[in-house]
Amino acid sequence: MKLNNSIESKIVLRSDLIRDYYDNNIKGFNKFRKRNSYYVNEVTKLAKELVGEPKSMLDVGCGLGYFLAEFSPQRGVGIDFAPTVIEEAKRLFPRSNLEFKVADVQKDKIEEKFDCITFINCLCDIEDVWAAFRTARSCATQDTRLVIINYNYLWAPILKLGEKIGMRMPQSNLNWFSFEDVSNLLYLNGFELVNKGYSCLFPIKIPIISNLINRFIAPLPFIHRLGLVTYFVARPLPGGLRPSRPCTVSVICPVRNEVGNIEECCRRLPKMGTHTELIFVDGNSTDGTREKILEMIEKYSGSLEIQLVDQGEGKGKGDAMRKGYAAARNDIFMILDGDLTVPPEDLPKFYAAIEEGRGEFINGSRLVYSMEEDAMMPLNLAGNKFFAFVFSFLLGQKLKDTLCGTKVLRRHHYEMIEKNRSWFGDFDPFGDFDLLFGAARLNLRIVEIPIRYRARAYGETKISRFSHGLLLFKMCWIALKRLKFRLHA
Helix, strand or coil, rough: CCCCCCCHHHHHHHEEEEEEEEHHHHHHHHHHHHHHHHHHHHHHHHHHHHHHHEEEEEEEECCHHHHHHHHCEEEEEEEEEEHHHHHHHHHHHHCEEEEECCCCCCCCCCCCCEEEEECCCCCHHHCHHHHHHHHHHHHHHHEEEEEEEEEECCCCCCCHHHHHHHCCCCCCCCCCCHHHHHHHHHHHCCEEEEEEEEEEECCCCCHHHHHHHHHCCCCCCCCHHCCCEEEEEEEEECCCCCCCCCEEEEEEEECCCCCCHHHHHHHHHHCCCCCCEEEEEECCCCCCCCHHHHHHHCCCCCCCCEEEECCCCCCCCHHHHHHHHHHHCEEEEEEECCCCCCCCHHHHHHHHHCCCCCCCCEEECCCCCCCCCCCCCCHHHHHHHHHCCCCCCHHHCCCCCCCCEEEEEEEHHHHHHHHHHHHHCCCCCCCCCHHHHHHCCCCEEEEEECCCCCCCCCCCCCCHHHHHHHHHHHHHHHHHHHHCCCCCC
């Protein structure tokens, strides 16, 4: 399928760049493997402790196959999306019990079950870890163990320095995950953690000293958090990914002067559940947005139900969202920002999370994966992280990104929030915090879905950093009084 949208083209370009980089740097693999042999041996020892002796094993992102060959299971499959790398792995390890395949764990089906599935130092390169874990879940039996070894994000500056001085293979635009990020992604895809920790505090070989540090100092309290790698062992949750009854979906898209994004939104919106409707709420646009929506209603008649709601005299995204909710007719409500900085293609993840009962209020998070250049200004990024910290304290549930516009909940939960709106106050111009505080007051299970945040392809941001920042502080103060001090108006 030809991708002609600039946002989608960037997604494809990033994946192609990573694949081409590894295909063209096989010599670099071996050079840096030898240069960092002590670290490689430490990670291999750790993996052997975690994996044990499985009869069948799937190694995701297998590279040149060294790791899989160390285990020599009765049946070992290594997959990587770089064809030249896989060909070299086949040449290096032509064993009857090992098979190396070109496959992308994010989108290719693997029709086989395994006792053990490993992700060794490859999460940093995967575009969509949610999709990768979903594939892993389809390859797991109830007794399968998923083993992940990944870089500790605290080491990001040191690893960058290592690239500059020639100690590490150069890489760019990597994902950096905290324990909570990985745990959440596993939970969303039907796994639960059974073990986790840190390892390899000192990755360079100095006789006696390196082993002394890694064996006796690295495990000490507080110091252990400084290890170069984090590790996770997970098992499939009992019952699997069992959805509730299929639901219908209303996607509410507030827009103002977004004419260049309207057709792309209609074209790219996935069908979810038994029926999907798209509701545009137009905030008195002056660039032809309203006319474009009417054109799309006619163009997509019979294939996609599209509604146009005029915001009228109302102002702000919060008012637009409420008008959209009032017009919605389906079971699940989704918010999709009209700037398409959150790709519509990510919405099925939100649907799966709520249909499978992983959460009752599903919030997007833009602060897990690396962002495109210019997707978010440094001041906005700092503000997002600050308010995420504050709102996590206020709500009593860990949140990484409270300001992401994509939020999903069931109709009956929204109706309960709406009835209790006067408890917090009806002045939120964004609509996000009205929902978040309402969900917290109802003790709904809030879960975050990491998404790739894209730079705008059309139009200008509607955010005013300073005036909106002051409003956020005001809402934080009111929430503090209501939720923590229990003072009511």
